[in-house]
Amino acid sequence: MFKARLLLLLTVSASILLFNPLAVAINLGDSLPQMKLKNADGEEISFSSLLGKVVYIDIWATWCPSCVQSIPWMSSLKSKFAGREFEVLAINVDDHTQTAKEFLNTKKTSLNVVYDPTGSFPDSIEIKVMPTSLLINKLGKVILIHEGFSLRDTPKLEAEIEKALLE
Amino acid sequence: MKHIPILIILIFGMLLSGCTNVKPWQKGNFAKRQMSLDLDPLKSRFMRHTYESKEAASGGYGFSVVGCGCK
Numbered sequence: 001m002f003k004a005r006l007l008l009l010l011t012v013s014a015s016i017l018l019f020n021p022l023a024v025a026i027n028l029g030d031s032l033p034q035m036k037l038k039n040a041d042g043e044e045i046s047f048s049s050l051l052g053k054v055v056y057i058d059i060w061a062t063w064c065p066s067c068v069q070s071i072p073w074m075s076s077l078k079s080k081f082a083g084r085e086f087e088v089l090a091i092n093v094d095d096h097t098q099t100a101k102e103f104l105n106t107k108k109t110s111l112n113v114v115y116d117p118t119g120s121f122p123d124s125i126e127i128k129v130m131p132t133s134l135l136i137n138k139l140g141k142v143i144l145i146h147e148g149f150s151l152r153d154t155p156k157l158e159a160e161i162e163k164a165l166l167e
Numbered sequence: 168m169k170h171i172p173i174l175i176i177l178i179f180g181m182l183l184s185g186c187t188n189v190k191p192w193q194k195g196n197f198a199k200r201q202m203s204l205d206l207d208p209l210k211s212r213f214m215r216h217t218y219e220s221k222e223a224a225s226g227g228y229g230f231s232v233v234g235c236g237c238k
Contacts, residue, residue, distance in 0.1 A: 061192065063235055122190070128191060129236070130194070
């Protein structure tokens with residue numbers, strides 16, 4: 001009888017854990033989880049393919065006003081650091097990928113966007129706010145975690161990118 | 168009667184498994200206009216202004232916790 005109760009208790013505990021899996025927040029110096037996300041053309045882009053480049057990763061959604069505000073700036077980064085080992089990767093987390101695609105069509109941006117409608121990437125790194133951006137150095141390590149977006153933050157972010165490119 | 172404690176554990180387990188935080192990237196629905204507690208903020212502001220002028224008192228309008236919580 002005791003064994004049966006214990007078994008039941010373990011089953012219940014396991015089900016609680018399964019529904020609430022433990023995730024570990026990403027920290028400075030950590031590597032990104034190995035993941036592949038698809039872009040608008042259906043091509044898979046893996047984080048490992050970005051090794052050797054400084055990468056600015058931004059997690060955004062169309063319903064997030066600050067995220068939308070950051071898009072023109074992210075597009076400008078591409079031209080600002082053109083010809084250097086730098087990449088911007090915008091990870092869209094809208095439930096409906098089509099919404100984001102239509103939104104981007106209106107913005108006419110050449111931003112490198114991948115889609116994560118299930119939120120597997122932000123879930124794996126446990127982000128706290130939207131938007132969150134990460135700066136990854138050439139070795140694939142996180143060197144900056146930036147929460148939120150304001151145009152006032154951009155000089156500091158650009159300086160960090162420049163510093164990472166010179167390393 | 169013997170199974171009551173087990174049933175209680177089971178029910179609590181089921182209820183607790185439903186206790187989950189809405190993650191920041193899942194708050195898209197909160198950002199929708201229909202989720203707002205105040206559908207006409209301009210009108211509400213106007214009404215508040217009138218109320219404050221009439222009553223010579225302000226505050227105590229409650230709070231609003233809707234929106235995507237974006238930073």
